[in-house]
Amino acid sequence: MDPVADLTPAQARERFRAGERVPTAGWCAGWAQANLIAVPRELAHDLLLFAHRNAQACPLLDVGEPGAVSTRLFPGDLRTDLPGYRIYRDGRPVADADEVVQEWRPDLVPFLLGCSFTFERALLAAGVPVRHLELGLNVPMYRTDVPCVPAGPLSGPLVVSMRPIPEELVATAIEVSGRYPRVHGAPVHAGDPAGLGIRDLGAPDFGDPVEVRPGEVPVFWACGVTPQVAVMAGGVEFAIGHLPGHMAIIDARDDDYRET
Amino acid sequence: MDPVADLTPAQARERFRAGERVPTAGWCAGWAQANLIAVPRELAHDLLLFAHRNAQACPLLDVGEPGAVSTRLFPGDLRTDLPGYRIYRDGRPVADADEVVQEWRPDLVPFLLGCSFTFERALLAAGVPVRHLELGLNVPMYRTDVPCVPAGPLSGPLVVSMRPIPEELVATAIEVSGRYPRVHGAPVHAGDPAGLGIRDLGAPDFGDPVEVRPGEVPVFWACGVTPQVAVMAGGVEFAIGHLPGHMAIIDARDDDYRET
Numbered sequence: 001m002d003p004v005a006d007l008t009p010a011q012a013r014e015r016f017r018a019g020e021r022v023p024t025a026g027w028c029a030g031w032a033q034a035n036l037i038a039v040p041r042e043l044a045h046d047l048l049l050f051a052h053r054n055a056q057a058c059p060l061l062d063v064g065e066p067g068a069v070s071t072r073l074f075p076g077d078l079r080t081d082l083p084g085y086r087i088y089r090d091g092r093p094v095a096d097a098d099e100v101v102q103e104w105r106p107d108l109v110p111f112l113l114g115c116s117f118t119f120e121r122a123l124l125a126a127g128v129p130v131r132h133l134e135l136g137l138n139v140p141m142y143r144t145d146v147p148c149v150p151a152g153p154l155s156g157p158l159v160v161s162m163r164p165i166p167e168e169l170v171a172t173a174i175e176v177s178g179r180y181p182r183v184h185g186a187p188v189h190a191g192d193p194a195g196l197g198i199r200d201l202g203a204p205d206f207g208d209p210v211e212v213r214p215g216e217v218p219v220f221w222a223c224g225v226t227p228q229v230a231v232m233a234g235g236v237e238f239a240i241g242h243l244p245g246h247m248a249i250i251d252a253r254d255d256d257y258r259e260t
Numbered sequence: 261m262d263p264v265a266d267l268t269p270a271q272a273r274e275r276f277r278a279g280e281r282v283p284t285a286g287w288c289a290g291w292a293q294a295n296l297i298a299v300p301r302e303l304a305h306d307l308l309l310f311a312h313r314n315a316q317a318c319p320l321l322d323v324g325e326p327g328a329v330s331t332r333l334f335p336g337d338l339r340t341d342l343p344g345y346r347i348y349r350d351g352r353p354v355a356d357a358d359e360v361v362q363e364w365r366p367d368l369v370p371f372l373l374g375c376s377f378t379f380e381r382a383l384l385a386a387g388v389p390v391r392h393l394e395l396g397l398n399v400p401m402y403r404t405d406v407p408c409v410p411a412g413p414l415s416g417p418l419v420v421s422m423r424p425i426p427e428e429l430v431a432t433a434i435e436v437s438g439r440y441p442r443v444h445g446a447p448v449h450a451g452d453p454a455g456l457g458i459r460d461l462g463a464p465d466f467g468d469p470v471e472v473r474p475g476e477v478p479v480f481w482a483c484g485v486t487p488q489v490a491v492m493a494g495g496v497e498f499a500i501g502h503l504p505g506h507m508a509i510i511d512a513r514d515d516d517y518r519e520t
Contacts, residue, residue: 052323
């Protein structure tokens with residue numbers, strides 16, 4: 001048994017602050033996880049609008065003040081307490097980093113968006129296996145050919161995460177994840193990856209590949225990396241995101257996002 | 261029978277463009293209505309965040325580009341096709357107007373928010389009388405002592421509309437309006453106005469007073485005038501709102517906002 005599941009969010013953030021860089025799937029059982037995207041104040045309206053217009057991919061959990069290093073749901077330090085960051089300049093990823101203390105600007109507005117890791121405990125509890133958890137890997141993520149609704153300079157494709165699900169459990173996976181609409185909710189697609197314009201499941205755009213075995217169906221959920229791809233497509237001057245799969249672990253329970 | 265109920269949104273907008281200033285309750289049966297608030301691009305992020313944080317009062321239906329005079333849901337001209345406008349400078353209402361062609365600035369971002377007039381047809385269909393419709397008046401609206409969640413300079417109290425409902429129909433009114441969460445949904449309060457800090461139902465802050473008769477309960481719904489009060493409280497440099505009760509009639513059906 002992996003003890004990281006037993007950590008509190010504060011304990012996990014302390015380990016990430018100390019420099020541990022690891023995907024967060026399976027960490028802090030019972031607690032919610034979130035995507036980070038921080039953009040200059042000048043672009044914050046467009047990003048907020050992009051999130052509103054593409055709510056399944058970008059479910060808004062929390063927004064900080066310009067320059068804030070913590071938010072209501074993330075009382076740690078947003079510059080150090082995630083296990084990994086990706087820095088963008090002029091729409092290009094220029095560095096991955098363990099912390100972004102030097103890069104954090106006083107005009108940066110941090111957004112926290114829901115993450116599907118939040119409902120993985122509920123999938124397991126319903127008897128649905130989660131391959132990347134079994135293997136200790138990051139979840140595979142893919143760009144699709146499904147366009148987002150643009151907002152200002154922000155546009156681009158929907159990004160999805162993929163979990164291979166045994167055929168007889170696909171309905172259960174849909175039903176269980178559908179109870180969590182604020183952390184991406186039900187899948188956007190199940191079955192042939194070509195339906196989303198994905199050519200090769202073995203070559204994810206982010207994260208690690210995982211095997212889809214005979215009798216399993218690849219199931220795809222909207223992913224909070226979507227705004228990072230939109231930041232690239234929009235040639236945004238400066239932005240900081242989490243390193244895909246390396247999430248902000250927040251002071252909210254997964255059950256807080258479960259609807260009845 | 262009032263023929264304005266039979267107009268299409270385009271026909272109603274044409275009459276307002278010609279100068280008719282009248283509250284829109286009862287107009288264009290079957291079509292939805294919306295609150296307008298337009299603020300400079302610099303404040304748009306704060307307003308969008310205010311709407312997100314106070315979603316029952318400010319349910320976001322549509323946001324235009326900076327300087328746009330129409331939006332997806334409002335293909336008319338936002339500067340002329342509402343029956344009345346209120347102009348704010350430095351947080352103070354400085355003029356009411358039939359049109360705002362001269363005042364509309366290229367940096368203004370228009371927001372359309374849901375309006376409870378949208379579910380009044382459903383109330384009537386369920387046998388719930390609507391007093392201000394019977395009397396041909398504007399709905400009464402009140403500032404409350406319930407604080408909104410601030411965003412940037414925007415803060416202030418929740419504003420509510422009030423409809424007197426026969427005691428035996430209060431549950432029906434709650435149930436029916438609750439099916440329309442994107443146009444304010446279920447009431448925020450029923451009964452003693454003091455529960456919301458309202459001292460005198462006979463003196464609404466906006467709209468017309470209507471009588472609450474013996475055997476009736478005053479029922480209060482969140483109101484999309486709330487952001488106009490926040491614009492005042494925040495001392496916002498410039499903003500344009502609809503004249504309370506004089507709504508944008510949009511190209512969406514009331515049933516589009518009905519959830520099952």
